[in-house]
Amino acid sequence: MVFDDLHRVINTYWTQFLYLLPKLGVALLLLIIAVFVANRLSRLIGGRLHGQSHDPLLAEFLTRLIKWALLLVGLMLCLQVLGMTGVVSGMVAGAGLTAFVVGFALKDIAENFLAGVVLAFNRPFRIHDTIQIKDNKELMGRVETLNLRTTLIKTFDGRHIYLPNALVLREALINFTRDGFIRPDFQVAVDIGPDGSSERVQQQIMEVVRAAPDVIDEPQHRPYITLDKAEGTVLTLHVYFWTSSEDYRRGVLELKSELMQAVRQHLGKQGYPKPATVS
Known part of the structure; x- marks a missing residue:
């Protein structure tokens, strides 16, 4: 009796899997295409931004932001192909609640991301500028890159320091090289x-x-x-x-x-x- 029930459950799941198999294939193909398109478009847009912008720091930040936005769109399309329209609708409808929950649970990550956006547009420094945070000689070096969460500086003794964007935005920042x-x-x-x-x-x-x-x-x-x-x-x-x-x-x-x-x-x-x- 137990084996009959187990066999029936396995058959049911197998039938459902065979039914979803074509959709899984299409979703996987869409995901691969989405990754390819996101990489190509972000590289193309990034190249134009770097060519037309006088601020490579802002161009690099916007390029990464565009890439992640395209990947998110591709993921939502894959969920719709799998018939998970309710999940997609819930993601869109509950964006405000999700943002609140994520913002509360991942406060530091969200804060650093928003600080990175402000730094990218406010531009208190450029690539290769020498900066110092909080009048602290240990936090002094040349700016290497601005990521979604951290600002990377390289000290004169060869160390790489990943500073949280929120720290860079909140504390006093000395730029030694901006004036020329x-x-x-x-x-x-x-x-x-x-x-x-x-x-x-x-x-x-x-x-x-x-x-x-x-x-x-x-x-x-x-x-x-x-x-x-x-x-x-x-x-x-x-x-x-x-x-x-x-x-x-x-x-x-x-x-x-x-x-x-x-x-x-x-x-x-x-x-x-x-x-x-x-x-």
Whole structure:
């Protein structure tokens, strides 16, 4: 008796499977076509967006968004072919409720996605810009890409940091390279001796700074020196100079180090009582 019932149930399911088999085949074919079309169209649209847009970050974000939207449409078509129109109708009719439930259950994911949309259109940074979050040196690097959930930056020591978009949007963001110019600075403490001249030592330091090929010397971006303090014959000078911010590491960190060493060596050769302290 039990085996008869089991046989009858198996036959029923097998009959239903044979009935759905053609629809499954069509649905699978539609799914494959949907994936193919989504990849092709997103690549085509993405290529045009990249070609016409001056912001590759926004173009890449919109390309991914279009691809996922096309895949969702293809999935809904597959469900309709399988006769699950009620499921599709329920998905559409319950979109508001679903959004509420998903938003509550996956609050962080939804928040980061919406933050990514805002960042893509607001554009506080571009690809390869050097940024810093929350005035934290550990969260400083070059922007590599903006994803649907995270912003990827690469630090100067080669680490990749995936920052949640909500964090990037919510916290203070410093963009070091957007303007195209940046003004680094350093201090020089030098003993000019009893017969020394402040103007003379500033002139010698300025000659070293202006001789550097990466230092910009134009009307709106000229290097200059200020006197911070004077204690006896020891002067503490503050040196400011402008350079291109396109490559932050080269334009600021390496150039600043080279200038500091060059200034110290030059003042030492000029015969000052003791080597200058540069910081």
